[in-house]
Structures are given as structure tokens and as C-alpha cells.
Amino acid sequence: MISSNPAARREAILQAAIARGLLDPENVPLAAFIDVDALAENVSTLKRAFPETVNVLHAFAAKANSIVPVLAGLRDLGLGCEVASEGELAQALAAGFEPESIVFDSPAKTVRELRKALALGVALNIDNFQEFERIQRIVEQSPSSSPLGFRINPQIGVGAIAEMSTAGSHSKFGVALEDPGNREALLAAYAGNPSLNRLHAHVGSQGCPLPLMAAGVAKIVALAQEINNHIGRQQVTTIDIGGGLPVDFQSDSALSNFSAYVDHLRETVPALLNGDFALVTEFGRSILAKFGFTAAYVEYTKVSGGQHIAITHAGANVATRTVFMPHAWPLRVTAHGPDGKEKSGNPVGQDIAGPCCFAGDMVARDRPLPLLEPGDVVALLDTGAYYASTPFTYNSIQEPPVYGATFEDDGDVSFTVLRAQQTMADLLTASGSELADPAKRQRWAGAVSGRQKF
Ligand SMILES: *Cc1c(COP(=O)(O)O)cnc(C)c1O
Numbered sequence: 001m002i003s004s005n006p007a008a009r010r011e012a013i014l015q016a017a018i019a020r021g022l023l024d025p026e027n028v029p030l031a032a033f034i035d036v037d038a039l040a041e042n043v044s045t046l047k048r049a050f051p052e053t054v055n056v057l058h059a060f061a062a063k064a065n066s067i068v069p070v071l072a073g074l075r076d077l078g079l080g081c082e083v084a085s086e087g088e089l090a091q092a093l094a095a096g097f098e099p100e101s102i103v104f105d106s107p108a109k110t111v112r113e114l115r116k117a118l119a120l121g122v123a124l125n126i127d128n129f130q131e132f133e134r135i136q137r138i139v140e141q142s143p144s145s146s147p148l149g150f151r152i153n154p155q156i157g158v159g160a161i162a163e164m165s166t167a168g169s170h171s172k173f174g175v176a177l178e179d180p181g182n183r184e185a186l187l188a189a190y191a192g193n194p195s196l197n198r199l200h201a202h203v204g205s206q207g208c209p210l211p212l213m214a215a216g217v218a219k220i221v222a223l224a225q226e227i228n229n230h231i232g233r234q235q236v237t238t239i240d241i242g243g244g245l246p247v248d249f250q251s252d253s254a255l256s257n258f259s260a261y262v263d264h265l266r267e268t269v270p271a272l273l274n275g276d277f278a279l280v281t282e283f284g285r286s287i288l289a290k291f292g293f294t295a296a297y298v299e300y301t302k303v304s305g306g307q308h309i310a311i312t313h314a315g316a317n318v319a320t321r322t323v324f325m326p327h328a329w330p331l332r333v334t335a336h337g338p339d340g341k342e343k344s345g346n347p348v349g350q351d352i353a354g355p356c357c358f359a360g361d362m363v364a365r366d367r368p369l370p371l372l373e374p375g376d377v378v379a380l381l382d383t384g385a386y387y388a389s390t391p392f393t394y395n396s397i398q399e400p401p402v403y404g405a406t407f408e409d410d411g412d413v414s415f416t417v418l419r420a421q422q423t424m425a426d427l428l429t430a431s432g433s434e435l436a437d438p439a440k441r442q443r444w445a446g447a448v449s450g451r452q453k454f
Helices: 006-019 036-048 068-076 088-094 111-120 129-141 182-192 210-231 257-266 284-293 320-324 424-430 438-450
Strands: 030-035 056-061 082-083 102-104 122-127 148-153 196-200 237-240 276-282 292-304 307-312 333-336 346-352 362-370 376-378 401-405 413-419
Touching: 006 030, 006 148, 006 292, 006 376, 006 401, 006 413, 030 237, 030 284, 036 068, 036 257, 036 284, 068 082, 068 088, 068 401, 068 413, 082 088, 082 292, 088 102, 088 111, 088 182, 088 196, 111 122, 111 129, 122 196, 129 182, 148 210, 148 413, 182 210, 196 210, 210 237, 210 257, 257 401, 284 292, 320 362, 333 362, 376 401
Parallel strands: 030 401, 056 082, 056 276, 082 102, 102 122, 122 148, 148 196, 196 237, 237 276, 307 346
Antiparallel strands: 030 292, 292 307, 292 376, 333 376, 346 362, 401 413
């Protein structure tokens, strides 16, 4: 029997992984898992949430999980891809996305990045008027089929996590709609450039309530209508509503609340869904977070000043945001025995510490869990997005493998490697080991610039 209960599925995945040596105290003390079938079901929920009469490209935000086989799997499920650097663009192309299903966002696009995206025909969300001037200069020389539009900061306020909110009055992203002169400048830009046919807003990630997100979308739809009225035809044909749908990190609530968001949009911005506009979405966390977990062995336990501490292999290396902003990004942790079975026993407050050499490297403080012992395993839940796929290289801890888990009809779990554990050779290369020899360093400095050695 294949359970639909997330806790039972995690336990089955963990037990099977340990039985097969995919997680191993000696060689693989840390690994991440994605529940592939549950993820696919969530993607269908996303697609079903939007009316069939509307043309929608769901562009997965690559930064949420840029592992190429993960991106390829999402492409197979019919998604597009949102990228924000040349590196993410390369990852999206390597995953097999067609340029027409890629959207390029970034507040810092270089001339080289712009040339590349424009040559491919990748859609560009233009962050500011300086970037727009650059684009105009490039397309004068080499015409491009890229759909173009401005990213707008609708300035509707910030959500619960200021660092994640992009629609406060001072955000670094997009053209601030309510600042003096900007609305007029946008109207003039669109009127003078028929190739501008989109508008984009991304109000923020996690911690933004649905009404705030819908209010941001309402402002860009109103702007699209204002632009189209001003020009006298429907030049703006596509609205990119961004991502940012919050995820429930507190419980095993089933699937993401895409349909609740669409209901809010339908109420707040009916014109968005009446078929007048094509849509782009850029969800990341809400597509993947709930369908991944990270498992780490407990290496040692101790009591310090009366506090129980379990030292594990998962800390800032894979849970960077949780460690540095514990109140904004709390994670649930479960305790398992050496065979992966969830532990029972009276809860004892324990600090769940990571392996990094700084005192604050904790994924949870005084968390009530059955008492952990060396050789046990902890699982950090809801870490399918922005965790193991976005490692932090502090202390040069090997990046963990990432496995996709699927359930066979008989309930057996099978695994595919989505990213192999980083090898020591790769780790050394990434830290410049090939340039350890001074002779090589000298040659390299000369060859790159021809300038003075630095
Ligand atoms: C980060 C980001 C997203 C994805 O945000 P989620 O919270 O993961 O859904 C989408 N669009 C842009 C422009 C982003 O910066």
C-alpha cells in the first residue's frame, strides 16, 4: 500500500535509503530527498487551479531548486522556467527548456546576459529604465524575438519577512510605480516601443498574505489597461504575476494552496482571468518545498550547562536561512532511529546543531523530541526548495547527494540520483586547487588580461 500520509511516506523513504546505503554514517552522513510522485501531483494542482480558458506559462523559479535533473523533471511536467542569472539560464537550457518557455529576471543583468537572452528569444522582465536603454541599443543592431516588459514595484507594502518583501516603497526591484514621473515614463516607453508587451510584478516570497499579493497584481493589471487605453490597442498582452505563494512550514497540510490564491485573484482582479491577457507565473517554494526533506546523522550528543545538544551534519551548510534567521525560517525536525524508523519516547528539549564551526549553527533550539543518540537520524522537513539545492560552502563541508524517490505499486521505494554527493576532487577544484602551483597562477593572470599581475 502506498500511503498518501506525508509522514508515512518520509519514513518509508528514509528506511529504504538507509537499507540501501544511500545514507550511511561513514560515507554519506547527510542527504536530501524529493518525493517525486507527490511533487508531480502538486504540479497538477497548480495547473488545475487556473481556468482552462486562460493561456498560462507556469515558469518555475530556478533559484528555488536549480538542480538540473529537478528542472528537467519539472519541464517534463509541462512547466517553464524563471531564471535570474547567466548560470540559471545555462541550467534551464541544460534541463531542456525551450527559450520560449524561459523568463529572465534579475536587477543586475549585464550587457553580456542581455545579448545572450535576446539572441535566444528568452523573455526579459526589464528592471529599470537604464536596462531598457541597453536593450534598445542591442536590438537596434540585432533584432530579437524576446517578449519584453517592465518589472513594476506596485509599492503596496511589506509582508511578515522584510528581507523577502519586494513591494515596499524602497524595494531594490523594478520601477517604483508611485514615484513621481515613473507612471508617465512607463506610458511613454510603451507608446514608443510596440515590442513592450508585458508587465511583471513579484511582490515577495513567503510571509506575504494572499490579499497583499493580489493587490500587487491588481495594480499591474490596472496599469496594463491604462497603457492599452493610452495607446488605443491591446499592446500589453501578457501579465507575469511572479511567485511568492507562502508555504505552511508548521504542519503536514497536503498540497499548496494555489486554488485559494486564484480565488483571491478572481475576486480582486477579475480582468486577469477573463481571457484578455495571457499569464506567466513564477512559483518556486510553493511548487517544491513540501516535497523534499533533508536527513542527517547525529554524530555526537552532549549536555552543556544542562542543555541537551545533538550535533548533526545538517546546519548552515544546507539550512542557511534557518540558521541565520531562525525566527523567520523555522523548520520542523523529526527524530529517527538508525534504521530510519521514527523514534518514540518522551520529548526532551534538545538543541539540534549543525557541523559548522560557529556557535549559532543550530537548526532548532530546545526542540522537544525523543532523546537523540549518536547514530540516530534527524530529518528537516519541507526542505525541497532553497535548502540542499542552495548549499553554503562554509567550512568546505561536502555538498550532499539529492535523491528522487518514487513509490512502486507494491509500496517499495526506488531512487534516482538527482545530484551526486560532491566528490573531494570537485570540492578541491571549486576552491582553486588547480592553481596551487604558482607557475600556473602566473600564466593565468597574464593570459586573461595582459595587464599587471595582481
Ligand atoms: C524568488 C523569485 C520567485 C520565486 O519566489 P517563490 O517564493 O519561491 O515562489 C519568482 N520571481 C522572482 C522575480 C523571484 O525573485
